Amino acid sequence: MLSFNRNVKLFLAQVFIMGIYTGIYGIVFNLHILELGFKTDFLGLMLSVSLLAASIASVPAGFLCDRFDHKKILVGSTFLSALAVLPLFISSSPPVLLVASALGGMLGSISTVCATPFLTENCERDEAVHVFSASAALGWAASVVGAALGGLVPMIWPLLHLQANRYQLTLIASVVLLFAGCAMLLFLKGGKCTRRHTTKPFSITKVRPSPETLKFAAISVIIGLGSGMVVPYFNVYFTKIIRASIFETGVIFAVANIFMVAGFIFIPYLAEKIGRARSAVITQAASLPFLILMAITTNLMAASAAYIMRMMLMNMAGPATTSLQMEVIHPEERGFAVGLISTGNSLAVAASTYVSGLLMVGGNYVLPFTITCIAYLAAAGLLYYFFGHRERRQNPGSTTA
Structure with missing residues (x-):
């Protein structure tokens, strides 16, 4: 820093x-x-x-x-x-x-x-x-x-x-x-690109998202669909299914935050070794076994450890993905791309949160976890398919991103 x-x-x-x-x-x-x-x-x-x-x-x-x-x-x-x-x-x-x-x-x-x-x-x-x-x-x-x-x-x-x-x-x-x-x-102070081209008349009909922006937006929507299924209900999961107390749940969440900070510190070094796309794919995929463990266990210690590892691995991919987005997307489209990606993710989270609530009201807690696993796996697969080899082409003879 x-x-x-x-x-x-x-x-x-x-x-x-x-x-x-x-x-x-x-x-x-x-x-x-x-x-x-x-x-x-x-x-x-x-x-x-x-x-x-x-x-x-x-x-x-x-x-x-x-x-x-x-x-x-x-x-x-x-x-x-x-x-x-x-x-x-x-x-x-x-x-x-x-x-x-x-x-x-x-x-x-x-x-x-x-x-x-x-x-x-x-x-x-x-x-x-x-x-x-x-x-x-x-x-x-x-x-x-x-x-x-x-x-x-x-x-x-x-x-x-x-x-x-x-x-x-x-x-x-x-x-x-x-x-x-x-x-x-x-x-x-003003950055490298402080002068923006504001003289061109703006027209919504001329807005054409680039293929890269649409790919990242699609991946973000899929992740949002998976996240909305379980993330807003993790406190309900621990108190209603695992039967943890409010105090125990608070401690688990606090420890998970500490591990997430550690993950954020570690991810740049992994990205330097294997590339940003591949590091994001690996960490997202590595979180899936822990999500599955949460779905099948009723043991407090097992569920707590699985939750902490899932939160760390899934979220530590964020900085690598964001950095990759900002390099791949053209500078003049970055703001629009971030807005489109954010909107897609938010709407997907909102929709899947509502659907998951309906499922959980009926006592079905396994299906939301299953849908989340499928969504995360699909998102990781698409990220690798679209961008996993691009960094290698940009850096021939080196695995450093």
Whole structure:
């Protein structure tokens, strides 16, 4: 990380600060909404509105990113998204909460889509996997810290004799982190590709995704279909099937996050040895036996070990895949590609999550795991088929990616 340029270091610092904020938000926000007197159906509506808005905005966000300066779009959208979530912490009006959720999702989607091309243009090819791995590792590590703070800080307010909603106070206090992270982006300098070609008139009819973009989008949709089947229900899996306590489940999830950070640190070295596509394929395929073990066991220790290994192996492929996408896809299409890939994945996750919920209500837990295994295997196969040999052709006589 010491070898990264100034822009990347500043962005990673922002990722860490925002990761702490995200960890606090993830623990506290739902409880805050329930504390206001709303039911879980309204909470679910808020979350759905935010996810849907983010999915809809991803492709337009990609167009913006491709046509204008990455830094300006990144800074502007990050600050606006920070302002958009403030009403969520201070208002109890249902319309205001829903509108703020939608705006936060849309603006957050813009900064998320623009971040990947921005990092790509600010690093060298041979350090791209390291940069994306560092970003993922710092984000996950910070979220663990934030989750711990989210559980601790609400316990402090009553000791200070503050009678207000302790969850609301925690969220308002976390705004300091939110804007501190935003402030880090103000020190960014223009990257290698700061001048965008904005003089050409834009027409939606001229949009033609490249074959590479469509291939990555198809793989992302298949992964999303598999993920939605089981990932949102892992807490249900442990508490209802394995009969683990809430405390045990929390410990398992925390240990899994630690192993994921280790995986993010290791994946660049594997990618250097065998290539990014092949390293992603191998780690994804290696996660399948552990997913199968989760489907057939009722033993807490076996299920816990399988879950930890599955989370590490499946997720550590992400930085290698992202780096490969940014190299294969033309620079002028990267933003659009990221938006299209994100939208496809989100919609696939949403659809399969609903279907899986229907299956699990009927007591069928094995079929969702089976569908996930098939989807992951298909995605890994397609990734190797489309891109597994490309790196070898680009690097004749060497296995280094």
